[in-house]
């Protein structure tokens with residue numbers, strides 16, 4: 001136990017900048033899902049623990065789709081480079097694969113939203129403009145349900161999506177029934193403008209069920225459609241300028257290149273691997289349970305190698321690879337490895353992204369609530385956890401993928417405010433606004449004052465998602481004005497009124513009330529932890545020895 005603590009927490013922490021807050025956070029003493037609450041905004045956001053930061057990190061925003069047992073209101077989420085909330089939303093329900101994509105020369109915020117049955121998603125794909133309005137909703141063609149694993153927009157204005165279809169299949173070769181059921185893995189290419197289906201491909205036409213590494217015993221015997229065998233598990237689709245598709249199959253351990261007519265051009269990894277692996281550690285073909293295969297250039301691709309599927313493990317930790325293929329000699333080699341910092345294992349989900357500006361490599365660790373930015377050759381530059389390390393394995397807070405992009409958000413709704421009359425202050429935030437550098441305090445004598453009648457009486461620089469503006473003895477009809485770095489006025493809060501009152505007498509100072517409350521919460525928390533530890537000691541012990 002003690003060595004485990006030293007190895008997993010104390011050493012990594014000492015190697016960076018030690019802080020007790022960070023240690024408690026990582027051990028889960030602040031809970032499975034530490035959050036930050038706001039006065040002016042109704043949703044909470046995960047509190048981050050920044051373990052490493054470097055000025056070489058790309059100056060973009062981080063895009064997550066948090067969910068999990070301890071994430072009560074899932075939805076898309078954007079952080080800034082420091083892990084401060086920029087935008088989050090719960091009106092879509094569970095979202096996956098939030099990213100920025102270009103369509104007809106314009107940037108969109110895109111994601112999947114819908115329901116999932118534990119294996120596949122049943123939903124649609126959303127495209128939001130910079131004001132967070134829905135501009136397009138893309139659906140799967142042929143009356144199918146859009147699956148959560150991919151929504152990739154190509155340079156030709158088409159969308160690549162995955163579909164899981166329950167089909168009848170002979171499963172005798174894997175110890176199942178002759179009239180068995182499988183989840184077949186399909187992908188579609190759809191014209192976004194017209195919704196027309198341009199191409200569809202299905203795994204069952206090209207892959208034999210016995211090429212899977214997934215054990216049919218894991219899912220009953222698949223004699224019922226409701227108990228279908230997920231033998232393929234397609235989890236990414238990409239396309240290059242030659243029109244060739246690249247797909248990842250988690251349960252085949254393969255990355256497959258498919259021609260525009262649907263024939264298999266080559267297979268990397270798995271039981272039908274066509275490449276000689278000339279990497280030192282066999283990683284160029286030896287990845288397992290992987291995610292997110294992406295073209296980088298003609299013969300170069302990236303992939304997220306989970307190396308584990310629940311209790312099945314081929315590697316003690318998860319990592320990303322950049323792999324180079326040579327089509328003359330049919331060899332594969334690993335150019336760069338991106339190891340999980342502190343070598344944790346993430347046994348599902350995850351993504352690798354080569355950042356366009358810097359060539360840094362950004363990894364979302366999937367089931368582990370963490371994201372890391374590496375230099376191209378694998379040095380950890382920035383490392384952030386948004387849930388405790390001690391609980392990574394459970395996936396209680398997780399994001400299917402994580403990305404970094406530049407983004408301009410200009411919400412149409414006004415900034416949100418919460419006025420505290422007693423403390424003569426106002427909290428202000430503006431969900432989704434990216435360009436705000438500070439807030440002007442403006443006042444007018446008349447509640448129906450025209451814009452021109454407001455005069456600026458104070459300026460406060462923005463701090464994180466929510467800024468607290470002290471109003472001192474400013475009274476009258478007030479509003480806050482968001483301004484950008486050039487001083488342009490971006491938006492106005494609603495007008496609120498603060499009258500000039502005398503000092504409050506004989507009420508408990510708020511700070512004292514706060515500290516009493518904190519002491520009570522702390523006492524309860526210690527009690528709960530002790531009770532929980534006593535109850536859970538067996539489980540924890542068996543997990544530690546896992």
Ligand SMILES: *[C@@H]1O[C@H](CO)[C@@H](O)[C@H](O)[C@H]1NC(C)=O
Pocket residue numbers: 154155156239240241242243244
């Ligand atoms: C885009 O369209 C061109 C012309 O039809 C085609 O050659 C190219 O392969 C397409 N690219 C993608 C990524 O679909």
